Amino acid sequence: MLDVAKIRAEFPILADEAYPGVPLIYLDSAASSQKPTAVIEAMNQYYRHTHANVHRGIHKLSEEATNAYEGARERIGRFINAESSKQVIYVRNATEAFNLVAYSWGRANLQAGDEILLTEMEHHANIVPWQMIAKEMGAVIRYVPFNIEDGALDLSNLDDLLTKKTKIFSFTAMSNVFGTITPAKELVAKAHAAGAVAMVDAAQSVPHMPVDVQELDCDFLAFSGHKMCGPTGIGILYGKRKLLAAMPPFMGGGDMIRRVRLEGSTWNDLPWKFEAGTPSIAEGIGLGAAVDYLSAIGMEHIHAYEQFITNYALEALSEVPGLKLYGPPAAQKGGVATFTLGKIHPHDIAELLDKDGIAIRAGHHCAMPLHHKCGLSATARASFYLYSTTDEVDKLVESLHRARKVFRL
Numbered sequence: 001m002l003d004v005a006k007i008r009a010e011f012p013i014l015a016d017e018a019y020p021g022v023p024l025i026y027l028d029s030a031a032s033s034q035k036p037t038a039v040i041e042a043m044n045q046y047y048r049h050t051h052a053n054v055h056r057g058i059h060k061l062s063e064e065a066t067n068a069y070e071g072a073r074e075r076i077g078r079f080i081n082a083e084s085s086k087q088v089i090y091v092r093n094a095t096e097a098f099n100l101v102a103y104s105w106g107r108a109n110l111q112a113g114d115e116i117l118l119t120e121m122e123h124h125a126n127i128v129p130w131q132m133i134a135k136e137m138g139a140v141i142r143y144v145p146f147n148i149e150d151g152a153l154d155l156s157n158l159d160d161l162l163t164k165k166t167k168i169f170s171f172t173a174m175s176n177v178f179g180t181i182t183p184a185k186e187l188v189a190k191a192h193a194a195g196a197v198a199m200v201d202a203a204q205s206v207p208h209m210p211v212d213v214q215e216l217d218c219d220f221l222a223f224s225g226h227k228m229c230g231p232t233g234i235g236i237l238y239g240k241r242k243l244l245a246a247m248p249p250f251m252g253g254g255d256m257i258r259r260v261r262l263e264g265s266t267w268n269d270l271p272w273k274f275e276a277g278t279p280s281i282a283e284g285i286g287l288g289a290a291v292d293y294l295s296a297i298g299m300e301h302i303h304a305y306e307q308f309i310t311n312y313a314l315e316a317l318s319e320v321p322g323l324k325l326y327g328p329p330a331a332q333k334g335g336v337a338t339f340t341l342g343k344i345h346p347h348d349i350a351e352l353l354d355k356d357g358i359a360i361r362a363g364h365h366c367a368m369p370l371h372h373k374c375g376l377s378a379t380a381r382a383s384f385y386l387y388s389t390t391d392e393v394d395k396l397v398e399s400l401h402r403a404r405k406v407f408r409l
C-alpha cells in the first residue's frame, strides 16, 4: 500500500484551499494530474541554471541543456521499455502523436478503399485525425463496438472487422470515460495476424499502470506528460524503428533536417526527423523527472492503490440513491468513476461539488460517440491518482447527498 500522506506532502497544490476555508479535493486527474515538487523543481532548476537551445550551440550551457533533454528521453524510453530512445519522439501531447501518425504514416500507406479500425469508445484524439486522413485518402473507418451495460469492448466480431483491407487498428488501452482496461496485447496480436499495424492510445494507461511496449508488441503508442505528474506541452509517440524510419517527416523546419539546399532537403536521423523547431526543452526535462518520480514509487504499486480506491469509490457511490455508474467493476478498470445522478445535469453536479472544493469533470470528456451510443449528452466523472484518499471519496459522497437535497431528488 502506498504511503499516501507522504505522497500528498510532495504535491504543493494539494495543501491549497479551493475557496477560503474550503480545502481542495482534486478528483480530476484523468483530465490532468497535479505535479510533485520533484517535477516543479527540475524545471525550475533548468530555467535558473541550464537553459539554452538544444542540439545547436557549441557552448557549455547548450551542451548541458542538450544532455538534460536527451537524458530525459532515455529515461522515458526505459519507463515504457522502448528498445531504443531513437524510437521515443517528443510531441506536444497524445493528440499530436495521433495526428503525426495519421498524416505521416497515413499519407504514405493508405489508399482508396483501405480500412482504418477504431473502437466506439475512443477519445476524439483517436477518431478525428483518422476521419481527416480517411477523407483525404478515400479510406473507410470501421469501429469495434462496446457493450453499454459494462463498458467492455464487444470483440465477438473482431475477426470480421479486421479484414485484408484493414491497414491500421488504433485503440485505447484504457477508456477515459468507462475506465475499461482493454486487452491491448491481444488486440495488437489480432491486428498483426490480419496484416495491420497496431497503435495504442496509452494516454490513460501509462500514467496509471506498468506499460511495456515490447511486451505489447505495438507499432505505435501515444501518451501525454501532463496526466502522469509531468508538465503540459509534452507527450510521447513511441514507434517501431522500421515504421518510423520509412515515414516522411510530419513538419519541416530547423533540427529535423540533415542538409538543406534551395532545391530540396534531406532528413535528420530518428527521432529528430519528427521534431521540427526549438522543442519544449523544460517540459521534456520535467517529464523525465516525472518518470523518475513514478518509477521510484513503482507503477505496480500505483495501479494496485488505484484499484483499491476505485473499488472503495464505486461501492460508496453505488449507495447514493438515483446515482448510476458507467463502466466495468473496479478490477477491470482504471481510476475513474463516471456517473449520472437522477435528472441533474452533470454540469450542475460539478458546479455544486465545486462549492465544496471538489473538482470533478462533467461533459462528454471528448468522447461524444461513446455518450451518444449510451443516449447521454454528458456524464460526471471523478478520477483518482496516487494522491487520492478514501476521505476525499467520503467527502464526494457527502456532497452528492447535498446535491440530491438541493435538486429534491
Ligand code: C6P
Pocket: 030, 031, 032, 093, 094, 095, 096, 123, 125, 126, 172, 174, 175, 176, 201, 203, 204, 224, 361, 365, 366
Ligand atoms: N483526456 C480527459 O479529461 P491530450 O489532450 O492530447 O493530452 O490527450 C488526449 C487523450 C487521448 N486519449 C485519451 C484516452 C485521453 O483520455 C485523452 C485526454 C482528458 O479525459 C482530456 S480531454
